[in-house]
Amino acid sequence: MRRLQLLPVVLLVGGALIDYHTPPHFSGEAFYTAAPMTAAALLSLPATILAGIGACAIDFALLTHFGFIGKSGGESELAAVATVSAFAIVVNRLMYYSNVRLQSARRVALAVQRAVLPQPPESIGALRIAVRYQAAMKEAQIGGDLYSAQDTPYGVRCLVGDVRGKGVEAVKVVAVAMGVFREAAEEESTLVGVAARLERALLRERERRAGPERTEGFVTGVLVEIPRCGNELRLVNRGHPAPLLLHAGRVRSAEPSEPALPLGLAELGADQERTDTVPFPPGATLLLYTDGLTEARNRAGDFYDPGAGLTGRDFPGPDALLDTLLTEVSRHTDGRITDDTALLAVTRG
Known part of the structure; x- marks a missing residue:
């Protein structure tokens, strides 16, 4: 499980390296959007927010490096990464509350079991x-x-x-x-x-x-x-x-x-x-x-x-x-x- 928790970092670092070392027309957008969504499923709310900020920051830095900021396509890519990052925060909260309800149901079921089958x-x-x-x-x-x-x-x-x-x-x-x-x-x-x-x-x-x-x-x-x-x-x-x-x-x-x-x-x-x-x-x-x-x-x-x-x-x-x-x-x-x-x-x- 701990190895899986490192997956958002691996996606961000891997996406940045591939983006930097490939031709300018190749974009690491898929990695930058995958990282916060993965964090939403595996990590806490603060970690999901950090993954989203990291994805936006890396994408902005590389878009600036290749001169796409201010040109057609650069801002739309950055907006897409930011939107997915915000959506990842919502998903993280939904999963959290769903898990809370599940744990509550399990506690009730366990109490029933102990009462019926002591x-x-x-x-x-x-x-x-x-x-x-x-x-x-x-x-x-x-x-x-x-x-x-x-x-x-x-x-x-x-x-x-x-x-x-x-x-x-x-x-x-x-x-x-x-x-x-x-x-x-x-x-x-x-x-x-x-x-x-x-x-x-x-x-x-x-x-x-x-x-x-x-x-x-x-x-x-x-x-x-x-x-x-x-x-x-x-x-x-x-x-x-x-x-x-x-x-x-x-x-x-x-x-x-x-x-x-x-x-x-x-x-x-x-x-x-x-x-x-x-x-x-x-x-x-x-x-x-x-x-x-x-x-x-x-x-x-x-x-x-x-x-x-x-x-x-x-x-x-x-x-x-x-x-x-x-x-x-x-x-x-x-x-x-x-x-x-x-x-x-x-x-x-």
Whole structure:
């Protein structure tokens, strides 16, 4: 970025040298007009004004040197450089106020994210917890993915989900699901009961919608319960990508025993009350994620495979695991993010 900030100076000096060392009929006007406009985009208001003054001064000096001042064309060229320089100041101010509004919107979006998706504790008992949220639109900060982890009378309960839909309506569903989960996780004795509470809330939310929006608003999700005693955990998977269990360099996919419909669609299918129990020994890490991770593509169209990328590797904790994942996905996609990604990792100490 600092090198780019020197570009107006390079344009002025380069234009002056080319103008001076070429025949008189050749003009460096293009360089002199480009310099203040470049400064408007890259630098502050004082620097933009200085670039404009410098452009006018250099152009006037060289026009005088070649005897064009007072002759046809000299004053018009100088007037053009001065006009562009003045316009560059206006552009600089417009960009400044636009950036102020953008920063304000980002702060609001970040506040919304913290309110709807609060940061879970870093540890609960022997469990270490880490989360990451990467929105497809950086300005948005929040989208249709959700996560939560909280201590309850029944152990640590977690939720990772993905709302079907985009924009403000998806954020509304996230807010509803998170509110219901926080309450139900404390009160319901089973994960099936928590899922049922979420189901009813999402159905009520869908009934409030009209038109095509009523077909959206369902949530794929995984509910997790890690009891205080024992070396197992319980899972309820409602149409979501299967969690991964990492232990001693091995990666295992915790596939559901039977497929189930997403939350908010249970009325379309049979009994959805299925809870799976899987081993979760000390030193193991549970990785929950949304499909933004597994559907990240490279330029050849190949999906990222977290299982293959994590096999044979050990991580000192959940934070290191999630940071590595985001780095590898960014490398895999060349930094192109097309979908929101929520990650939650829990390591048993």
